[in-house]
Amino acid sequence: MGENVFLNIASWIRGFLDSLGAPLLLNDLIMMIIKASAVIVFVSLNVIWLILMERKVCAYIQCRLGPNRVGPKGTLQTIADVIKLVTKEFLVPRTADKVVFLLAPLIVFVPPALALAVVPWGDGMAAVDMNIGVFYLLAVTSLSTLIFWMGAWGSNNKYALIGGMRVVAQMVSYELPLVLALLGVIMITGTLNMSEIVEAQRNVWFIFTQPLAFLIYFIAGISETNRTPFDLVEAESEIIAGPYTEYSGMGWAMFMLTEYVSVMIISIMCTVMFFGGWLAPFGWTFLPSWFWFFFKVYLFIFLFMWIRWTYPRIRVDQLMGFGWKVLVPLSLANIFVTGIGMYVYRAIGW
Amino acid sequence: MLAQKVTVQYPDEKIELPDRFHGRFELDADKCIACMLCANACPNKVIQMERAKVGKKQYLTKYVMRIEYCMFCGLCVEACNQDALHFSKVFNMNQYFRQKVRLILVDRPVPQEEEAGEAADVKRPATEGTAGAKREVAAGRSAAKEGES
């Protein structure tokens, strides 16, 4: 039921282009652009929904109602907010480094958008099915550190500076356990292609063979997305809004959008690497694969929000200590144990 | 997540206010004897009143509360011996212009008919009384205007 909706649309467009007599190369190029922009448009719209979801989840946790005035049950609230932000003046502080300050919100959306290109949204539904997908995704997402730092430095504000320092320290040190945790999965599957990693989980999801790696990945992921309890970067009770302190209007909104896209990427990675991607649990294949994929991703996003609205914030030295003294050794140990396990299995003829 | 929602969606549903709620003031002008107790009880001199002597009684002609200075402490209501000054449950006293914030509870002329009746009894002194009252009112009003400007 609806399993091949998107694939059919894709093949229909391809057929249409063929019928126009377009050469194969041009055809491929157009398809690639259509797929990539479809993903970007979808994700941007999805962010609007995610912000609403965050506010609703937060409200329900805090015994409130959340937005409920704009549109039915407040569903149009975020759209109203976006309109407000777009019409707001974009202030540039006099002392700011204007080029860097203006460039940062422009390009901040690029790394997550690049990363989303390789995500397999369903069975055979990756915009670009790259054979080094995981590696590419990790490489691209870690770029955003630089952009946050650009914003922080360009603002020429002390709070932003502290926030920027924290961004660099945090993202660099949590990148390590993040990658090391994924290494266990990659050792087992022997591939970096995300579709193949999902396929490898047909029998058993990697959450059951690599539970420690999942935990490490999830914690480091929260840290990578700068959300509570690791939201030191924008710790509003300490440093106002960190790197975004001086941003207003759409500049600030771009940072905000990026945060939600990052949350989505981490959730997608959790789903793909540990929870069987688009594979249906218990063989419930009566629902299409992309439905299962989104279902799992949204479960993770909900988990992110739940954690955010329950936990207080950790301190910067504790954060670094936790990252280097706990997560990194644990992820190394996980790789070690995985390696031994693989040898043992191979020895008993698995 | 499962806890009860405590939000009250204000314009649609409202909380029932207790009887003692300190809202906008109400003055029962018929009960008021213009004794100035409330004005004297006020810590911020919010209450400005003008009165005229009608016969033997003080007659309230104007009662203005400078609500922008009011703390809603309730000392004036407590001071009232005649049970004339009350709190209502109206809490929305927003105004777009500062001039409109001032709460005018009573603004009325000195009653002529009653005096006419009284004047029939004792002719000369009563008329003098009204004239005097009018003069007093006029003086008070100009003083109030000076205070405002």
Add this chain to the structure above:
Amino acid sequence: MKTQTYFLNLGPQHPSTHGVFRVILELDGEVVVKATPVPGYLHRGVEKLAEARTYTQVIPYTDRMDYLANMLMNWGYVEAVEKLLGVEVPERAQYIRVIVGELSRIASHLIAVGSYAADIGGLTGFLYTFRDRERIVDLFEMLTGSRMTVSYFRIGGVADDLPEGFIPLLQKFLADLPGLCDEYDGLITGNEIFQARTKFVGVIPPEKAINYSLSGPNLRASGVNFDLRKNRPYGVYDRLDFEVPLGKNGDCFDRFVCRIKEMRQSGRIIQQALKNLPEGPIQAKVPKVIRPPAGEAYTEIESSKGIFGCYIVSDGSNKPYRVHFRRPSFINLGCLAELCVGWKVADVIAILGSLDIVLGEVDC
């Protein structure tokens, strides 16, 4: 490598200075080298204003000092005038004062607990305590007509008797209170990250606490057993049975936990006061125009933040010649500069929050 310290202006407009408070931090990276508190942004001159008001008219102004424990502020002032006048407050009024005073203490501590959770980063705790404080505020509204600026105390008694339906609602709240405290303990106190952030941060040893003249939960968290309600009972506190919760280490965590424990004790006190509440007048016989004899009086009560003292000099007229308030928040703030040194920016917020200041009271 040559490094340089820099100055960071924390406040006066900052989300977690609990109002308009400013701390000039000299930072080495994120570590505080020197902290200079700058209060005074909310100064309204209450003491001077009081000199131009009659004795009764000062009461509404005391509401606006510690606006979170307004009943206790009323009490502190009224107590001093009564001492000056030599008025004996009727029994029923005394008990009502204890009830509303302790309710006020709970409300104040609820805000301290909630906003401390928000300072540490967990906004949900903040919403939970405000939800429950709302019930106390509703009770006050029922009793006095105002939610925060109550002006409920009068010289020689209280303004109004308890209204119909007040006691059942209060009893329901008191029955829920231990459960609510458990909820905060579960959500905030028991959290690992919260403990990591607050334990052994900003430690005040007992000697230093006494030397800095700290009072209230800040003093008791350092292990010094001093509570005016026990040590120098005023009102009817000597007839009520309660414990004074003490801390051990004098760190931020102890100060926080002390407040939650005090809320439980306050609940106990109110329950006893309700049980013993006698019938009778609520207002002593005092003249309409209060003209205390020339002289001076100083009284102290245990406010939610510490010892709240009130010093009044009378020249025999109907207006006080001089009024001075010993505001506990202001005096507790004295140790901030020393406590912050060597800690990180995030800890400055944690320490400031644990001292539980109210700017209305600090700047008076």
